[in-house]
Amino acid sequence: MSGASRRRLHSFLFVKIHLASDSNLEGRNMASQRHAESRSENDAGLSLIEIMVSMLIFAIVAIGVSAALLSTLVIAHDNKSREVASSLAASEIDAVRANGDPFKIFNVLDRTVNNASGGVYTIKRTTAWVTPAGVASTCGTGGGALQYKLVTVSVSWQGMRSTSDPVITDTLLAPTTRINDPTKGTILISVVDARDRGKKDVTFTVSPSLGAVTLSPTDADGCSFILQVPAGDYTIRLSNTGMVDHKQLANPDKTLPVTVGSSTSFAFKYDDAATVNLHYASNAPPAPAPTPTIPPDMSATFSNSYGVFPIAATGTSVKLHPWEVGYQAVAGTYVDLTPSCLSVDPESWAPDTRVSPALTRLKLPAVPLAPLVVADVDIPMGIVDVERDGGDQWLTAVSQSDTAIPGQPACNVMMTYKFGKLMTGGGSSRYRIALPFGSWRLYTTQSATDTTPTLFDKPGKMWMITAGQPMAVTGGLFALDPR
Numbered sequence: 001m002s003g004a005s006r007r008r009l010h011s012f013l014f015v016k017i018h019l020a021s022d023s024n025l026e027g028r029n030m031a032s033q034r035h036a037e038s039r040s041e042n043d044a045g046l047s048l049i050e051i052m053v054s055m056l057i058f059a060i061v062a063i064g065v066s067a068a069l070l071s072t073l074v075i076a077h078d079n080k081s082r083e084v085a086s087s088l089a090a091s092e093i094d095a096v097r098a099n100g101d102p103f104k105i106f107n108v109l110d111r112t113v114n115n116a117s118g119g120v121y122t123i124k125r126t127t128a129w130v131t132p133a134g135v136a137s138t139c140g141t142g143g144g145a146l147q148y149k150l151v152t153v154s155v156s157w158q159g160m161r162s163t164s165d166p167v168i169t170d171t172l173l174a175p176t177t178r179i180n181d182p183t184k185g186t187i188l189i190s191v192v193d194a195r196d197r198g199k200k201d202v203t204f205t206v207s208p209s210l211g212a213v214t215l216s217p218t219d220a221d222g223c224s225f226i227l228q229v230p231a232g233d234y235t236i237r238l239s240n241t242g243m244v245d246h247k248q249l250a251n252p253d254k255t256l257p258v259t260v261g262s263s264t265s266f267a268f269k270y271d272d273a274a275t276v277n278l279h280y281a282s283n284a285p286p287a288p289a290p291t292p293t294i295p296p297d298m299s300a301t302f303s304n305s306y307g308v309f310p311i312a313a314t315g316t317s318v319k320l321h322p323w324e325v326g327y328q329a330v331a332g333t334y335v336d337l338t339p340s341c342l343s344v345d346p347e348s349w350a351p352d353t354r355v356s357p358a359l360t361r362l363k364l365p366a367v368p369l370a371p372l373v374v375a376d377v378d379i380p381m382g383i384v385d386v387e388r389d390g391g392d393q394w395l396t397a398v399s400q401s402d403t404a405i406p407g408q409p410a411c412n413v414m415m416t417y418k419f420g421k422l423m424t425g426g427g428s429s430r431y432r433i434a435l436p437f438g439s440w441r442l443y444t445t446q447s448a449t450d451t452t453p454t455l456f457d458k459p460g461k462m463w464m465i466t467a468g469q470p471m472a473v474t475g476g477l478f479a480l481d482p483r
Helices: 003-042 048-099
Strands: 108-114 120-130 148-157 167-173 185-192 204-207 223-229 232-238 243-245 253-258 263-272 274-280 299-304 307-312 317-320 328-331 374-379 382-387 394-400 416-421 430-435 438-445 454-456 462-464 478-480
Touching: 048 120, 048 148, 048 167, 185 232, 185 253, 232 263, 253 263, 274 299, 328 374, 382 478, 394 430
Parallel strands: 185 263, 274 374
Antiparallel strands: 108 120, 120 148, 148 167, 185 223, 204 232, 232 253, 243 263, 274 317, 299 307, 299 328, 382 430, 382 462, 394 416, 394 438, 438 454, 438 478
């Protein structure tokens, strides 16, 4: 082989070896790069989304476990409280049985007991007399003899579950001696207050008299019993001072028959009266304007959801049954029966469409009451000025059935109010008077005993201070409008 050929072969081998070396190096570099990328992927860890999903799953599981644990703890606490309540109820029943006298076992509305573990328990005891017919009430019911007393004890506790019931147990107490006579009857007296709770220490009288029989005031449940009463008609009259019933009577009474072998129930709603101070003509112009004169025999009507109560107020205050809902008051005698008198009530007047917007008037809001409280009641009225005419000094107002103003309701029940010797000044003196809303005529006399009154029909001597229809030219009719 020539020298040139050897040189060409050597160059070829060198290039081939060099290319192979470069190829191996490139392969090693690519493998190394793939290995590095693989390590980078393995070292990347969890993404934020994966962490949030994991936390959500853990929270769901934790909530379920916590709810189960909490429910278990609540049930365990409730069961423990129920055991204590059962023990308290049993102790209460044992105390009732130990007493043994059904006439000395009364209602206990709420009594709180704290046990050693810190639990708070409320004990409620109710009693009811049961007749042979199975009818039960606190003081017994008419129509059957007293047989035995049902005593029910209920115990609840602080933190009771809404689905839990209190522990309730009961027992029966029979009188130790005979209380019913088959040849006589029984009088049951029941008195409740304005909140329908038994009223204690209410005294009463019985007519005709029962002789030497002792009349005991009502007990803690508002009950009193008169046993072995001869058959006949009897009147029970309550006699406490400072109390009124739901019809505003200070000494209410009831007359009922008592029959052989049976009981008769006399039920009353009676409570310590509330004192209501009456502010008549509360809508009068303030001082220095003159104060209107109110007739001494003025009456007022009080109303609420329980009824309508006209009362002749002989002074500036009245005693009322202490309904919590209170009363609304109007001057005059409101009657919604036949014959009626509606004009004294502002709400009975139709809207006055002679003006725009139409005028209306509501009664003042009710004033709530409670036993023995003192409350003030404002009573708006119609107000006029009159001037003395002639020598007559005594003034009397008489209501009229005329409807002189559009929208005015009628008053078909006559009201008469005497102002007495009012007009004592000179001939041109003015006198301000107040009357209930509605139509009126005025009459004057020379003395309190004068039986020939004179119609006051001088339109020029009357001035309207509040809204209304001025006196007619003839006839003396005028009307007072509350709107």
